[in-house]
Amino acid sequence: MAAATCPEPTPAERARSVLAAAGSLTVTTQGHRIELIGLHTVDAAARLLLHNPPDGHLAAELAVAPHGDLAALVEFTDVAAVAVRDRVRSRLTLGGWLSALGPKNLVFHPARAVLTEDDGTTVIGLDELTLASPDPLATHEAEMLGRLDAAHADTVAPLARLLPALEQLGATGVRPLRLDRHGLVLRLETADSHLDVRLPFTAPATHPGEAVRQIHALLARAGARPRRRRLPTTS
Structure with missing residues (x-):
């Protein structure tokens, strides 16, 4: 979690x-x-x-x-x-x-x-x-996650580099699970369980365009990390 x-x-x-x-x-x-x-x-x-x-x-x-x-x-x-x-x-x-x-x-x-x-x-x-107010991305989340998953080789796979190495042990796949104004949650799947890990934004996103910019910032951070074994994006 x-x-x-x-x-x-x-x-x-x-x-x-x-x-x-x-x-x-x-x-x-x-x-x-x-x-x-x-x-x-x-x-x-x-x-x-x-x-x-x-x-x-x-x-x-x-x-x-x-x-x-x-x-x-x-x-x-x-x-x-x-x-x-x-x-x-x-x-x-x-x-x-x-x-x-x-x-x-x-x-x-x-x-x-x-x-x-x-x-x-x-x-x-x-x-x-x-x-309480609904998250500003709530009605856009499904479409945005679908796009992230469809472009997994360019988005989800690189973002996995930001996850702690210990949490990746035994993982068979990584998928985008949740998106809100505070960040993106990736799901690490193993053979018989899963772990959800949040990648926080540097500032809350107030609309989808800001969320896209924050995801690009995460990708930039991931690109600066040393390459580890790339996790598959599907099980």
Whole structure:
């Protein structure tokens, strides 16, 4: 995992990034479990709006709810853009209730938020979630990681020189796993496990163009390092 001295987004910021970038979610109520694809939006206050799906199950269940709202669990799965082992990077679970918002939309009122990642589970306060901002690269991350991986011979392989030699022992491949304003995370894969290592930027990136410049700076640093055995980029 990332070293403790490397800056990285807070759990609340990571949760907001999952909300911002997710294209789908799963809603579970007492009567249904429904996957919605491209049918939600998140406003600036982290309010989750659901567009009533064509089958109308949620609206129908809400219509007969005794108090005009419907208890629900909303789940988001954050999947790495690059095909790596254990591709799920995190899961965000929101508990709360749904209410109607006009004739075609529902609004979700969260009561609790839980972020589950490789290193454990974090309960996020609702005030933290509301006040946090998504990472400025969140909605661009998948495309940028895909480009890095596609050009692995010129990007990922040289960047591996910046990783400590001891962490590379037994590694069979290295892939780009995560990108945020603070840096790039590479995944070192071994025969039966993996290790995620963060390469920090010298300053936070506020937009994709700045992130590209920071990656070029990392590549320049890597180019100045003595060449070691080049790790394969795929297993």
